[in-house]
Amino acid sequence: MHKLINGDSKEILKQFADNSFHAVITDPPYGINIRKEKWDNSLPELEIWQECYRVLKPGGMIMAFADPRNYHHLACDLEKCGFNTYPLFCWIYPNGFPKGMNLSKEIDKELLRGNPTEEFKDYLRSKMSEKNLSGNKIEQILGIRGMFSHYFGKANPQYPSPKVWEKLKELLDLDNRYDEIIYFKRNKSHLSLVRENGTSYKYLKDNFNSYTPKTDEGKLWDEYRYGAASIKPALTPIYVGQKPFKGKFVKNFMTHNTGAINTKGENYPCNVLMDSKIDLSEKNYFENITADNYEYCSKSVVKEKGEYNNHPTVKPIDLMKRLIHLTVPKGGKILDPFCGSGTTLIAANLEGVESIGIEKEYRYYQIAHRRLLELNEDVSYA
Ligand SMILES: C[S@@+](CC[C@H](N)C(=O)[O-])C[C@H]1O[C@@H](n2cnc3c(N)ncnc32)[C@H](O)[C@@H]1O
Structure with a gap:
């Protein structure tokens, strides 16, 4: 079950009960004024992160993308709200x-x-x-x-x-x-x-x-x-933090099912996430980028996000899936307070996780709406 809401997270989040989400997984504004978009003028207001903290269950994880130039501001904001900072994740890609x-x-x-x-x-x-x-x-x-x-x-x-x-x-x-x-x-x-x-x-x-x-x-x-x-820019940092658990971690886990990292089938999942187009067996892979790579990249992204999707910062579904897979148990529920064209919700659906996404701009909400309709799943819209 998923829910897509058109509105400002600063207001919308107030509707949710304390301790109601297993994780917050989001790609917020980076505060770099990307393509002169107003919504990217600054990092999110502290109040939104405070609300995220409140609605997360004890022990719940937060993962938030950032720009390498001001990741530290985001990290400080989240720490101010009470999150404990974990080692960051990096998403590595070849096409910057x-x-x-x-x-x-x-x-x-x-x-x-x-x-x-x-x-x-x-x-x-x-x-x-x-x-x-x-x-x-x-x-x-x-x-x-x-x-x-x-x-x-x-x-x-x-x-x-x-x-x-x-x-x-x-x-x-x-x-x-x-x-x-x-x-x-x-x-x-x-x-x-x-x-x-x-x-x-x-x-x-x-x-x-x-x-x-x-x-x-x-x-x-x-x-x-x-x-x-x-x-050449080749990485995007992803902040990882945890709302402190209450009492003994194992008791907290048994009550809320939060904070565990899913390592099933892979002994050492690591905090570097490679773009699928990077072939590490190739020597000097950053040098060996050919026209073919780009063709593959641009086609697969358009195919995945939808021809009509003109959001400037759409993330790959696999990337969002991976973050959810690692930190949220099946049947869990996640929040994306900056959901853009809805990629996190689509990934949550593939991972068998419930989700709520909030998007302020109506034009992007409409895109997310269309992408979610294509899923043919149980989605409600507000
Ligand atoms: C970096 S984009 C997310 C893109 C998304 N990862 C995707 O794949 O489409 C951040 C989004 O947050 C939205 N946003 C910014 N401030 C917001 C707020 N206060 N409440 C809700 N959405 C907001 C912006 O309109 C923008 O679409």
């Missing part, structure tokens, strides 16, 4: 992209670009008078208010951006002599992913390295990257 800047290119840009030279200014002036166009007029035509003062003046002197330069070239019939200086475009990613034939992807490995540093300083830092996103 590094976005760091090419350091040698940025150094070259700094050293070579410099300020607009007198020759550059003279060249621009001569072409402007040839075309009988003033700076103001050009700014009007190109929609670049206030920029000419930077090309010619002393305050914050700079060359035009590549975009403006292209327009200027066309308007004033400029040649390519300043292209090299102006075209130090930021080449952010080391490995760029290109869509092919609309569906499959190709990993272009040489993009970043195709830049040949020009200055001695630039050569020194060839193949270095700069910025927080320079490392």
